[in-house]
Structure formats: C-alpha cells, structure tokens
C-alpha cells in the first residue's frame with residue numbers, strides 16, 4: 117500500500133494507492149500556507165494521518181507531487197511559485213512519523229507516471245506527458261522510467277522557445293511555448309482579437325473584457341461557430357503544434373499524452389493538430405512505420421496522486 121499526495125496551490129489531495137495504480141481511499145484539505153512552510157508540512161501530516169488511521173500496516177512509501185522543482189535525494193522542495201517552500205525539507209517529519217521512505221516528484225512527472233501505469237499511456241514505455249493548464253508542464257518516460265535530469269530540472273518543455281523575442285514568460289525568457297499553449301496563453305491570444313472582432317460571442321460572456329474570458333468560453337464559442345473563436349483556436353493549434361513537432365523531431369516517443377484543463381477540448385484540437393504534425397514532422401515519408409501517437413490523458417487530477425504514490429513503488 118502506498119500513499120500519494122498531490123500538493124497543490126489551493127488543496128492537498130491524497131489517497132491510498134495499490135501497486136497497480138488503483139485508488140482505494142482518498143482525502144483532501146485546503147492548503148494552508150498562512151504559517152509558511154510549517155503549516156504546509158502540517159497539512160501533509162494531516163492527510164497522511166487521516167488515511168492511515170486504523171490501517172492494518174504501515175505504507176511501503178509515501179510520495180508527494182509538488183508544483184515546482186524538487187531535490188528528491190535531499191527530501192527538499194527547491195522552489196515552487198505558489199507555495200512558501202524554498203529549499204525546505206518536507207519529508208523528514210513524515211519519515212519519522214510513518215517509518216517509510218518518502219519521495220518527492222514534480223507534479224507533471226508524477227502525472228506522467230500515473231498515466232503510464234493506469235491511464236491514457238498504459239502499456240507504453242516511451243512517453244512524453246504534457247499538461248496544458250495554467251502553465252505547460254512535461255514529464256518524460258524512457259523505457260518505463262522517469263527521466264528528470266541531472267538535478268531534477270529536466271523536461272521543462274513549456275520553456276522551449278517557439279517564437280524568439282515573443283511573449284514574456286514567467287521564467288524570464290521570451291517566446292516560451294507555455295506563453296502560447298497554456299490556458300493562459302490561449303486567453304492572451306484571444307485578447308489580441310478583441311479589437312478586430314468586437315462583435316464576437318466571446319466578449320458577451322465577460323462583459324466585454326478580453327482578459328476575463330476563460331479557455332472554456334473560447335472553445336464553447338468555437339463549437340457555436342463563432343468566427344473570432346475559430347481564428348483564435350486556429351492560432352492556438354499552430355502554437356501547440358510547433359512545440360509538439362519539436363518534441364517528435366527530438367525524441368519520437370511512442371506516445372505523447374496530453375492532460376491539463378485544455379485537454380478537455382481535445383475534440384476541437386486533435387484533428388487540426390494531427391494534420392500539421394503529419395505535414396511538418398521531419399520523419400514523415402515512411403507511411404508504413406509506426407509514428408508517435410498523440411492521446412488524451414484519462415485520469416485528470418488522479419494522475420498526479422497515483423504517480424506520486426508510485427514514485428516510491430518504482431524506487432523501493
């Protein structure tokens with residue numbers, strides 16, 4: 117039995133997970149960061165206590181998925197933009213209390229592992245997982261193993277530049293894929309169409325404010341046949357495809373598994389994205405060999421919990 121914890125900016129969600137990636141019991145609390153690192157660590161203890169109260173045996177391992185960079189060997193969260201954790205050890209107290217290994221992973225890496233064990237990438241050995249959410253995260257699995265880089269900072273695929281000198285990114289560079297292919301990037305693209313298309317359905321949902329629309333509103337308007345939404349989604353597809361083709365040209369993985377909030381609109385994206393990939397990927401002249409498949413993630417938020425739990429499984 118393993119415990120997987122998804123430490124988010126607003127909630128701490130946790131579950132008991134078995135070695136096949138099946139969730140047996142779950143709990144969730146609000147992430148209280150008011151007291152700094154201590155209240156976050158208290159929260160990790162609280163969810164673990166809640167799950168293990170009355171359990172017949174101690175867990176084989178506890179794993180924590182963190183929205184930021186981690187040093188698993190040191191048990192430290194190195195940096196995370198939305199929580200007060202900078203070079204903080206978050207595993208020691210859990211280890212002492214529960215007497216089992218406690219592992220740390222980046223949340224996108226955990227989700228990649230979860231999808232490979234029990235979701236959209238089940239059975240595949242070479243997978244790139246991408247999340248299209250507030251940002252763009254990535255996880256790389258080669259031969260069934262997570263590849264996290266020499267110090268845990270690898271596969272930050274959202275920060276590959278797709279337009280030199282383009283939009284300013286939160287990381288400090290300009291033109292990162294994340295600035296275009298995230299939900300936030302989609303909304304930035306939509307805002308660029310505000311003045312040229314004042315009659316679009318889109319602005320009705322936000323009282324006329326271009327920056328108050330949601331990613332969902334863009335796809336709803338697209339499905340309703342709105343002209344501006346078609347142009348916006350068309351731009352988004354171009355931006356998304358550039359990064360995907362870069363990944364395919366570099367790695368040619370068996371699968372690219374797409375998760376995150378924008379993936380819920382995959383019905384609007386799959387076909388046009390695939391058409392651009394087929395036309396532009398470097399290795400496109402051999403129709404009879406297997407090519408990288410793009411699939412939608414299946415587990416939603418559970419992927420991160422399952423993958424976090426199995427960080428310990430794969431290492432124990």
Ligand code: ZN
Nearest residue numbers: 275285287292
């Ligand atoms: Zn960036």
